[in-house]
Amino acid sequence: MLSARHEIFIEVATNLSFSRASEILFISHPSISKHIKELESFYKTTLFERKGNAVHLTTGGNLLLKRLKEAKKIQNQLEFELSVMKDQLKAKGQLKLGASTTVALYIITKIFSSFHQKYPDIKTTTGFLRLQDQLEGTERRIKFSRNDFNDAVQGYNKTVRSFPSSVAASMFGFKVKEGFTADMGTNQAPEINFTK
Numbered sequence: 001m002l003s004a005r006h007e008i009f010i011e012v013a014t015n016l017s018f019s020r021a022s023e024i025l026f027i028s029h030p031s032i033s034k035h036i037k038e039l040e041s042f043y044k045t046t047l048f049e050r051k052g053n054a055v056h057l058t059t060g061g062n063l064l065l066k067r068l069k070e071a072k073k074i075q076n077q078l079e080f081e082l083s084v085m086k087d088q089l090k091a092k093g094q095l096k097l098g099a100s101t102t103v104a105l106y107i108i109t110k111i112f113s114s115f116h117q118k119y120p121d122i123k124t125t126t127g128f129l130r131l132q133d134q135l136e137g138t139e140r141r142i143k144f145s146r147n148d149f150n151d152a153v154q155g156y157n158k159t160v161r162s163f164p165s166s167v168a169a170s171m172f173g174f175k176v177k178e179g180f181t182a183d184m185g186t187n188q189a190p191e192i193n194f195t196k
Helices: 006-017 018-025 029-043 059-086 099-117 128-159 165-172
Strands: 050-053 055-058 091-097 124-125
Touching: 006 018, 006 029, 006 059, 029 059, 029 128, 055 059, 128 165
Parallel strands: 091 124
Antiparallel strands: 050 055
16 A cells, blocks of 8 residues: 555655645645655655756656555556455445546436446546536647747748848748638638547
8 A cells, every 4th residue: 555655655755835835735735845855864865956946856756656556556556456356346445537528417416326326336437527627728729829820921921021121032042921820721620539
């Protein structure tokens, strides 16, 4: 069984943030730091590299995270198998499932409902909210990058067209550039068939 220190390390390493781990685990920031220092002392290696506000895993930290994830997976599997051996209908464990918001709201909820009736001691979690947040963040970054690119192209084109820059542009072969535009149909979501 993983120790509390190992669980804390996994949370800090996964989020690369002592503050975020503190919020998730409801443990004070100094307590988190103390547990990490004790692990570093136990393993006789530095697990995190701190650069300003940023936290990065060291080589030793990456190795520990990898092995702890493997150990946690084995621990969860063992707990599940032992509970199934005892009584299949009282199996204990955790089922993690990721899905888009639409699938999670309209399809997964119905499946989880019947699953919970059959296996009430198995905890289910859906990763669709975190996935949705990540997708929205990615879409926002793409939008800002596209706008930055189009602004830069617009500034460049204005310079190339304006006198006296236009003279130098024609002498050296600088031409007007096109900004980014989406292809026709890219605003349409793909169709997905769940019946197959």
